[in-house]
Amino acid sequence: METLEEAELCFPQLLNTSCKKHKRSHSEAVITYTLMSSVSLLTVVLNLLVIISISHFRQLHTPTNLLLLSLAVSDLLVGLIVMPFQILLTEPCWLLGDLVCALCFFLAFITVPASTGNMVLISVDRFVAIxxxxxxxxxxxxxxxxIFVLLCWIYCVFYSFILFYDNLKQPGRYNSCYGECMINIMGALHLVLGFIIPISSIIILYMRVFVVAVSQARSMRSHIAAVKLQRSVTVTVKKSELKAARTLGVVVAVFLMCYCPYFCVSLSGYDIMMASSTNSFINFLVLLNSCLNPVIYAFFYPWFRKSVKIIVTxxxxxxxxxxxxxx
Structure with missing residues (x-):
């Protein structure tokens, strides 16, 4: 019996203070590792292509593309640091110590909000353009x-430091046993700064863009008998505005799809085990957003496809x- 009991502990030598291993099936572990590793690799590759394209080609050195570059950097860090960390969190036991646990969460809460912050800046940029x-x-x-990109990153560092001050000051203070990686943050502050403010800003800007696009469409119909050149210009403006509106619409929908489950579970007050499938899924959705961002913001542009062709050849x-x- 003693051997069986020790086999179920994260640290068998610490009988009284060690956490017990959470049991999970082999198939579940294989699926989790394969899926999350694939998404992590894809996130790194896609965002690296965006970074190389915008940094290398002079024609792409524009203010808007600088925002896309900052977004790609934050998403690259998510794929390079946060996703592998999340894979380790799916393990039944945390074996890397309390300090590494706190630092990993600290970095995660810099890079993920930075991705969201850059999305807000891109929405502002397109709002002004349209x-x-x-x-x-x-x-x-x-x-x-x-300057705005720099302020965005400074804000994210400050935001993460405020959320994790207690955890960084005394790593592991919220662990109930050895082999656990538990942190405690101010949920209300996280909800407001990490979700409500960013998504509200994006939605408000998107609605304004949509109103302008509809206004242009009505203007085109009311001046249908105008000069052909003037009408063609109107059609061009309308198409660009509708394209921007559709792009921002996809952004809002994907952002909500990825982030809502995480914040809904957080607000529900339920305690979810570190290695549980539910915890892995909701965190995976948040991180998946960093993989989808280069698709939304870059694959929609012909210049990206041309750049990738030049890079891969x-x-x-x-x-x-x-x-x-x-x-």
Missing amino acids: CDPLHYSTKITQNRIQ FEILQPHSCQTNVL
């Missing part, structure tokens, strides 16, 4: 975007490839 196009070039400059290694026309 709703105030005449003043876009004066309001949205390269220097201003750099190694044409990027040729002299002066940075001046290649990808637009």
Whole structure:
């Protein structure tokens, strides 16, 4: 009996203080590892392609693409750091110590909110481009975007530090036994700063863009007898606005799909075991958003497909490839 009891402990040598191993089937473990490892690899590859494309080709050095670059960096870090950490959390026992546990959560709550923050900045950029196009070039400059991106990252570091101050000050203080990786954060603050404010901002900006697009469509119909050149310009504006509205609509839908289960479970007050399938699933959805972002923001653009073709065919290694026309 003693041997069986020790086999069920994370640290058999600590009989009285060790956590018990949570049992799970072999098939569940294989599926979890395969799925999360594949998504992690795909997230890294896709966002790395975005980073290389925007950084290398001079034609892509625009304020809007600088926001896409910042988004890709945050999502790359999610795939490189947070997702492997999440895979380790699916294990029945945490074996890397209290300090590593606290630091991993601290980094996770920097990179994931940074991804969300960059989405908000992109929504603002497109809002100005669509709703105030005449003043876009004066309001949205390269220097201003750099400042806003820097402020976004500083905000995320400060945000994570506030949430994890107690956990960083005394790692493991919320663990009930050895072999556990438990943290405690201010749930209300996390809900407001990490979900309500970002998604509200995106929705409000999206609705405004949608209203402008509808207004342009009505204007086109009311001036159907206008000069052909003037009408063609109107049609072009309408198409660009509707495309932006659809893109932002996809962003909102995907963001809600990925984040709502996590925050709903957090607000419900239920305690979920670290290695449970429910915990793994809701955290996986949040991280999946970082894999979908490069698809939403980059795959919709022809320049990205051209850039990827040049990268994968190694044409990027040729002299002066940075001046290649990808637009």
